[in-house]
Amino acid sequence: MTRQRDDAHALGGSTTTPRAGRAGPKVSATDISVFYGEKQALFDVSLDMPDRAVTALIGPSGCGKSTFLRCINRMNDTIPGARVEGRIILDDEDINDRGVDPVLLRARVGMVFQKPNPFPKSIFENVAYGPRIHGFASTKNELADIVESSLKRAGLWTEVADRLQAPGTSLSGGQQQRLVIARAIAVSPEVILMDEPCSALDPIATAKIEELIDDLRSQYCIVIVTHSMAQAARVSQRTAFFHMGTVVESGATDEIFTNPRDTRTQDYITGRFG
Amino acid sequence: MNEHIVKAYEDELNMLTAECARMGGLTEAAVADALEAVVRRDQQTADMVVGRDERLDVLQADIERKAIRMIALRQPLANDLRRTVAAMKIANNLERVGDLAKNIAKRTIVIIESDPMVPLTRSIERMGRLVVARLKEVLDAYTASDLERAMTVWSRDDEVDEHYNSLFRELLTYMMGDPRTITACAHLLFVAKNLERIGDHATNIAEIIHYEITGDEAIAAERPKTDPLQR
Numbered sequence: 001m002t003r004q005r006d007d008a009h010a011l012g013g014s015t016t017t018p019r020a021g022r023a024g025p026k027v028s029a030t031d032i033s034v035f036y037g038e039k040q041a042l043f044d045v046s047l048d049m050p051d052r053a054v055t056a057l058i059g060p061s062g063c064g065k066s067t068f069l070r071c072i073n074r075m076n077d078t079i080p081g082a083r084v085e086g087r088i089i090l091d092d093e094d095i096n097d098r099g100v101d102p103v104l105l106r107a108r109v110g111m112v113f114q115k116p117n118p119f120p121k122s123i124f125e126n127v128a129y130g131p132r133i134h135g136f137a138s139t140k141n142e143l144a145d146i147v148e149s150s151l152k153r154a155g156l157w158t159e160v161a162d163r164l165q166a167p168g169t170s171l172s173g174g175q176q177q178r179l180v181i182a183r184a185i186a187v188s189p190e191v192i193l194m195d196e197p198c199s200a201l202d203p204i205a206t207a208k209i210e211e212l213i214d215d216l217r218s219q220y221c222i223v224i225v226t227h228s229m230a231q232a233a234r235v236s237q238r239t240a241f242f243h244m245g246t247v248v249e250s251g252a253t254d255e256i257f258t259n260p261r262d263t264r265t266q267d268y269i270t271g272r273f274g
Numbered sequence: 275m276n277e278h279i280v281k282a283y284e285d286e287l288n289m290l291t292a293e294c295a296r297m298g299g300l301t302e303a304a305v306a307d308a309l310e311a312v313v314r315r316d317q318q319t320a321d322m323v324v325g326r327d328e329r330l331d332v333l334q335a336d337i338e339r340k341a342i343r344m345i346a347l348r349q350p351l352a353n354d355l356r357r358t359v360a361a362m363k364i365a366n367n368l369e370r371v372g373d374l375a376k377n378i379a380k381r382t383i384v385i386i387e388s389d390p391m392v393p394l395t396r397s398i399e400r401m402g403r404l405v406v407a408r409l410k411e412v413l414d415a416y417t418a419s420d421l422e423r424a425m426t427v428w429s430r431d432d433e434v435d436e437h438y439n440s441l442f443r444e445l446l447t448y449m450m451g452d453p454r455t456i457t458a459c460a461h462l463l464f465v466a467k468n469l470e471r472i473g474d475h476a477t478n479i480a481e482i483i484h485y486e487i488t489g490d491e492a493i494a495a496e497r498p499k500t501d502p503l504q505r
Contacts, residue, residue: 230349257351259489269351271283272276 026051026221027072027191032086034067034076041067043245044086049191049238054213054222056232056253059242060268065225068242069193072223073109074102090191107134110184114196116176118168118183123160126168126179127151130187146186154182155212174205178212185216192216194224198231210235229269233257241265275353283348287357290340294361294368297333298413301368304330304375305409305472309402311382312465313395323379330372337365353489360486364416367475367482371409374468374475381461388458397444398465401437405469408434408476416479421487428480428493434473441466 025048034042042064049055057065067076074095076082088095095105107130118126127147130136137143147164151157156178160171168179177197184192194213198206213222213235226232232239233253240250241262249262260266267273278284304323311320341362344350350358408427415423442463449459485491 229351233351258355260352266352267276270354271279273279 025049026091027223028089029068029071030087030089032068032071032084032088034064034071034085035083036079037081041245042071045242045245045247047240047247047250049221049223051190051221052218053238054217054224054236055238055240056236057223057225057240057242058227058229058232058269061227063242064245065242066195069111069195069223069225072191072193073106073111075106075111077102104134107187108189109191109193110187110189111193112177112180112184112195112197114199116173116180116200118171118176118179121168122165123151123168123171123179124164127182127186130183134187136187150182150186151179153185153216154178155208155215156182172205174201174208177201177205177209181209181212181216189220191221191223194222196225196227199227206231229257241268243268280348286340286344286348287350287354290337290344290361291357293333293337293340294364295413295417297330297337297365297368298416300326300330300333301371301375302406302409302413304372305378305402306406308375308378308382309399309406309469311379312385312462313399313402315382315386315390317382317386320379320382324376327372327376330369334365334369334372338362353486356486356489360482363482364479367478371472371475374472378465378468381465384461385458385465388455391448391455391458391462394441394444394448394459394462397437397441398462398469401434401441401466402469404437405434405473405476408473412476412479412483416483419483419487421484424480424483424487428477428484431473431477434470438466438470 027049029045029047029049032042032045033040045064045068047055047068057069059065070076071084071088072090072095074084076084084096090105090108093100095109119129121129124147127150128143131143131146137146148157151160156175159175160166160179168176171179177200181192181197198209201209210231213224216222217237224232224235226235236253238250239253239256241248241256241260241264243264249256249260249265256265257269260269278287304326307319308323310316311323341358344358348354408430412424412427414420415427445459445463445466449456481493484493
């Protein structure tokens with residue numbers, strides 16, 4: 001079965017789209033290569049991630065999707081021996097420019113990990129920490145407002161409003177994950193990166209996170225790595241399939257899951273030997 | 275195409291397609307026999323067609339059940355999803371074709387009671403042969419996953435319509451010429467209409483095959499169509 005079709009996004013080719021004002025992608029990666037010492041993990045990956053939409057990164061273990069995700073908030077900076085080449089443009093700014101402070105960048109580009117990692121502090125402090133160190137609140141009341149609105153947006157407020165001083169770790173796994181999302185939201189990010197945010201959660205907690213992702217989509221650019229094909233199909237509008245350090249195919253999620261162009265994508269999402 | 279990692283999944287998908295192909299064979303036989311019954315004025319064959327229809331209903335329900343089970347348990351995606359959905363849709367079309375064949379067979383009894391109208395019978399036979407051939411061709415295309423063959427059937431949709439339109443006029447002439455033929459002619463008109471609809475189902479199946487193979491569902495809007503009411 002061979003199909004040929006024109007698509008600028010296919011095969012990870014350079015997809016730098018001309019940008020008019022804020023109409024272009026929120027995050028645009030061009031020719032990203034990542035090396036861990038001698039080993040190259042990503043090969044010239046180019047991908048645009050639109051604002052107010054969820055982009056899902058899928059692919060087998062070790063394909064480079066998490067590595068790519070970590071490039072977007074420069075988490076690879078913290079790994080000794082890691083080297084990143086290529087450009088990532090957030091709005092109009094190259095995030096790897098010398099002038100960019102990675103700490104401030106990570107406030108703009110928040111991250112949620114596979115396992116919920118609340119600080120060993122109270123629920124309130126977990127959310128208040130970021131806004132406080134970034135100086136987002138000048139009074140105690142303002143800080144309390146930020147905590148409340150963040151917990152509300154993360155869909156956790158009603159469950160924790162009466163025990164804000166309880167330790168964050170006292171919550172269930174699903175609640176902890178939403179707490180971590182509230183913590184990310186509290187510093188008013190523009191992009192939220194999620195690395196398998198539901199893989200440690202039961203179906204109910206997963207459904208709540210997915211519902212939350214769908215809500216947050218109206219305000220943020222969300223990029224999610226997931227091993228669940230069904231989840232990628234449910235929550236995202238765009239999907240990119242990574243394989244052996246390259247983007248094999250990217251495009252509208254509907255299209256990728258009903259009619260992928262590349263046999264490797266097809267084999268992966270349908271559970272065949274590749 | 276590589277094999278599935280889960281072998282049972284592969285087997286279930288193949289079984290679904292095979293069952294659909296088998297149902298296709300039975301449906302094709304039902305239409306051919308129903309036509310035979312009308313043309314040869316053969317009540318016995320007609321009764322047989324009516325009696326066999328239940329089997330098609332059972333098969334259709336079974337294919338649907340299997341496809342739903344597949345969606346629930348395996349969450350098929352991409353070509354697997356299209357294959358599953360296609361099997362379900364084709365089974366639906368075949369079930370309708372079976373009903374139409376049964377309806378043709380049921381009219382045989384009334385048609386037999388009238389005097390033979392040879393030229394009319396010939397026209398019905400020609401149209402019926404064409405419809406059976408289209409159905410056979412499209413089902414062969416399904417079994418062989420042959421897009422080109424399916425598209426050939428699809429692009430000749432208007433041939434049956436033309437037959438139907440000319441038969442329609444022929445029947446009117448008969449009825450106007452001799453009102454005693456009206457009962458039989460009215461039934462033959464239904465037979466012709468049923469054949470025309472079976473032809474449409476063959477076209478539908480061609481479109482489903484097109485979707486299954488290419489993933490493109492837009493083709494349905496482009497179908498060439500001769501509308502008898504526009505003439």
